[in-house]
Amino acid sequence: xxxxxxxxQLRSWGSERVAAAPSVEVPHLEGKRSRPPLLAIAATVVxxxxxxxxxxxxxxxxxxxxxxxxxxxxxxxxxYSPHTSDLVLNxxxxxxxxxxxxxxxxxxxxxxxxxxxxxEAYDPFRDCRFGITxxxxxxxEVSSRRERAGVIIGEAKLTGVYRHxxxxxxxxxRVPLHVPVDQDQRSPxxxxxxxxxxxxxxxxxxxxxxxxxxxxxxxxxxxxxELNVSRxxxxxxxxxxxxxxxxxTALEPSYGEHLCVVRSMSSASQIHAAxxxxxxxxxxxxxxxxxxxxxxxxxxxxxxxxxxxxxxxxVLAQGxxxxxxxxxxxxxxxxxWLAPQH
Amino acid sequence: xxxxxxxxxxxxxxxxxxxxxxxxxxxxxxxEAADVVxxxxxxxxxxxxxxxxxxxxxxxxxxxxxxDQIRRYRTRHLSRWRTTDTVPSESAAGPSGxxxxxxxxxxxxxxxQQEVVALFYLADLSVDEVAAVLGISAGATKAHLSAxxxxxxxVFER
Numbered sequence: 001x002x003x004x005x006x007x008x009q010l011r012s013w014g015s016e017r018v019a020a021a022p023s024v025e026v027p028h029l030e031g032k033r034s035r036p037p038l039l040a041i042a043a044t045v046v047x048x049x050x051x052x053x054x055x056x057x058x059x060x061x062x063x064x065x066x067x068x069x070x071x072x073x074x075x076x077x078x079x080y081s082p083h084t085s086d087l088v089l090n091x092x093x094x095x096x097x098x099x100x101x102x103x104x105x106x107x108x109x110x111x112x113x114x115x116x117x118x119x120e121a122y123d124p125f126r127d128c129r130f131g132i133t134x135x136x137x138x139x140x141e142v143s144s145r146r147e148r149a150g151v152i153i154g155e156a157k158l159t160g161v162y163r164h165x166x167x168x169x170x171x172x173x174r175v176p177l178h179v180p181v182d183q184d185q186r187s188p189x190x191x192x193x194x195x196x197x198x199x200x201x202x203x204x205x206x207x208x209x210x211x212x213x214x215x216x217x218x219x220x221x222x223x224x225x226e227l228n229v230s231r232x233x234x235x236x237x238x239x240x241x242x243x244x245x246x247x248x249t250a251l252e253p254s255y256g257e258h259l260c261v262v263r264s265m266s267s268a269s270q271i272h273a274a275x276x277x278x279x280x281x282x283x284x285x286x287x288x289x290x291x292x293x294x295x296x297x298x299x300x301x302x303x304x305x306x307x308x309x310x311x312x313x314x315v316l317a318q319g320x321x322x323x324x325x326x327x328x329x330x331x332x333x334x335x336x337w338l339a340p341q342h
Numbered sequence: 343x344x345x346x347x348x349x350x351x352x353x354x355x356x357x358x359x360x361x362x363x364x365x366x367x368x369x370x371x372x373x374e375a376a377d378v379v380x381x382x383x384x385x386x387x388x389x390x391x392x393x394x395x396x397x398x399x400x401x402x403x404x405x406x407x408x409x410d411q412i413r414r415y416r417t418r419h420l421s422r423w424r425t426t427d428t429v430p431s432e433s434a435a436g437p438s439g440x441x442x443x444x445x446x447x448x449x450x451x452x453x454x455q456q457e458v459v460a461l462f463y464l465a466d467l468s469v470d471e472v473a474a475v476l477g478i479s480a481g482a483t484k485a486h487l488s489a490x491x492x493x494x495x496x497v498f499e500r
Contacts, residue, residue, distance in 0.1 A: 011463055018364040024359050024363045024375070026356070
């Protein structure tokens with residue numbers, strides 16, 4: 001059997017396998033939230049804060065808080081208050097970033113922030129959401145290269161020197177396809193690592209008892225969520241504004257060993273203020289690379305499992321970094337597209 | 343027209359369901375394929391807004407998630423997987439003479455070659471896409487593909 005015959009056999013085999021594949025239905029998605037664009041989260045959080053004042057009701061999952069992926073950055077581009085100043089970009093800094101290379105005939109080559117542009121239609125052949133000019137890119141080596149009417153786009157991970165809004169490339173690599181990896185959340189309640197919930201289940205707890213407690217004790221609960229500490233284990237996770245013990249006592253009959261109640265390191269007003277700060281920066285700097293392109297709230301800091309608000313910003317300015325660093329430790333997560341390498 | 347975001351996702355993923363199911367069945371068997379594909383779909387749903395067409399096709403993105411899910415499944419069911427692993431060797435030795443039992447022959451290949459073959463021939467991805475899904479270089483993908491073809495020829499020529 002020669003190569004062509006084998007190739008043909010394999011293609012036929014592949015087609016037959018697909019035709020005979022077991023039928024699969026899309027699972028019921030209600031209650032298993034897709035991560036909406038951060039702007040949508042922001043709107044939701046603002047609405048909730050406006051109405052409720054203190055409580056952020058989310059089915060927070062750290063699995064979904066991956067702004068680094070959304071910006072094509074990596075973990076070195078993410079920092080938390082009060083340590084974001086390291087990500088401030090200055091002329092002469094060496095940076096590494098992933099993004100879209102856009103080559104339009106007659107125009108300077110552009111390197112564009114590949115941050116997912118919300119739900120609006122976006123034509124990558126036409127413009128950048130935010131971009132800088134770039135030189136030294138080998139267009140023949142970009143990933144996912146496409147061409148339309150003379151315009152070439154592709155993805156690349158570029159390292160180079162940034163100066164006056166221009167990147168001079170010293171190294172170019174392919175952009176790996178982003179594979180979301182769900183990470184288990186750690187339980188802050190050591191003694192309450194719950195028993196197995198059941199195969200394939202993420203818990204699906206009813207938060208009715210928490211809601212009732214909140215109604216009878218306004219301001220006592222800052223946030224409630226479901227914490228997925230492993231594929232088979234989930235907890236009802238409640239962050240309180242004060243002593244967690246009374247809340248724990250009240251909710252234990254409803255959730256038993258699935259309950260984890262801890263004190264929030266940030267108050268509702270601090271969370272609200274941090275969120276307002278990010279939104280204000282987004283509004284004031286709109287159109288500038290130093291304006292957040294997305295702002296979100298209601299997530300959990302992956303290290304502490306404490307409340308967190310987050311922002312994606314192409315370039316972090318010193319003034320904004322100073323404001324963020326004045327926020328409570330770990331409350332604000334910033335993901336920066338063009339961050340200096342240290 | 344689908345109205346909810348969930349309905350939009352269902353429509354978006356529909357063209358790829360058969361391929362996802364076939365790839366899963368090839369790697370872990372028909373009985374478990376549906377569960378693993380559904381878990382992959384849930385993960386994709388939760389991450390849907392991070393998908394960018396500029397980074398690759400929807401099919402490649404979904405298959406990257408599925409491949410990772412299959413690896414997790416294997417990790418969780420390692421002992422059972424190892425047991426199952428020996429079955430193809432025995433059955434593939436069985437086909438006599440001229441019968442081309444590709445199913446068993448593919449199952450005889452080393453794991454990575456099986457993955458490459460499934461993604462290339464079954465899911466109809468390009469070499470670049472297979473490389474991206476598996477997180478290896480295009481050169482390595484071609485090498486695995488070439489080794490797989492050589493291995494399959496050997497089985498058939500016995």
